[in-house]
Amino acid sequence: xxxxxxxxxxxxxxxxxxxxxxxxxxxxxxxxxxxxxxxxxxxxxxxxxxxxxxxxxxxxxxxxxxxxxxxxxxxxxxxxxxxxxxxxxxxxxxxxxxxxxxxxxxxxxxxxxxxxxxxxxxxxxxxxxxxxxxxxxxxxxxxxxxxxxxxxxxxxxxxxxxxxxxxxxxxxxxxxxxxxxxxxxxxxxxxxxxxxxxxx
Ligand SMILES: [Zn+2]
Numbered sequence: 001x002x003x004x005x006x007x008x009x010x011x012x013x014x015x016x017x018x019x020x021x022x023x024x025x026x027x028x029x030x031x032x033x034x035x036x037x038x039x040x041x042x043x044x045x046x047x048x049x050x051x052x053x054x055x056x057x058x059x060x061x062x063x064x065x066x067x068x069x070x071x072x073x074x075x076x077x078x079x080x081x082x083x084x085x086x087x088x089x090x091x092x093x094x095x096x097x098x099x100x101x102x103x104x105x106x107x108x109x110x111x112x113x114x115x116x117x118x119x120x121x122x123x124x125x126x127x128x129x130x131x132x133x134x135x136x137x138x139x140x141x142x143x144x145x146x147x148x149x150x151x152x153x154x155x156x157x158x159x160x161x162x163x164x165x166x167x168x169x170x171x172x173x174x175x176x177x178x179x180x181x182x183x184x185x186x187x188x189x190x191x192x193x194x195x196x197x198x199x200x
Contacts, residue, residue: 009051011184014104018052021069022197033071043073050076053096055165056108057083057115061192064108068197076100082115082161083107084135085168094174103182105169108197109162110190116140116157139164159200162187 009017024030053076056064064077076096080089096102118125119136139160140153148156166185169175175183187200 008101009103011103011182014051014102015106015184015186018054018068018070018075018104018106019197019199022067022195024069025067026195030069033069035072039072048073048076048100050074050096050100050102052076052104052106053078053093053102054106054108055080055083055085055089055093055169056190057081057110057113059110059114062108062110062190067190067195076102080132081129082113082119082132082136083109083165084115084132084161085165086131086135090169090172093169094172097178097183098174103184105175105183105185106188107162107165107169107185108188108190109158111155111158111192113154113158116154116161120154120157135164136161159187159189162189162200 021031051074054064054068055078056062058079058081062079064079065071065075068075078089078092078096080086085093093105097105115132116136118129119133119140124130125133136157139157143153143156143160146156166187169185170179175185179185189198189200190196191198
């Protein structure tokens, strides 16, 4: 029964595994992935030990396990439109890090993000979508103050929003504590066209 997939992986090892997986994805050379019943039962009986937590956008073009070429039990994924956090999303992240023991958190923004574009475009966001827009607005204000506009503004906001989210996550006492014990947080951006994950 293989257990080498996760246990005790350091932040550096976890990041390397993600980036190597992304390289395989871009090359279309996926590793053989065990999605069989034996693997499922192994994960139930022995529990999950994901080596990374990834916060990404819900965008259907950002399928986290696929773009890092990972299988079941490998990544604890939190997906929220605009990759923003509220207490519920932050609780999910804390659970993956503190309870399941992952030493790496990646906040993954992406190009052509609809949540960012909607916020940049402005106007009234219907229903609870307004709560997402409100989270992204400070990044828009900051980048617009730099004189940016249009596609360039959207692109820079996609990046700034990742750093804003990370600042919010770091305000968590649990995350703060874990950072003194080996947790690393990395900012990254996924390019929809090239398939590349770029560390920021
Ligand atoms: Zn998005």
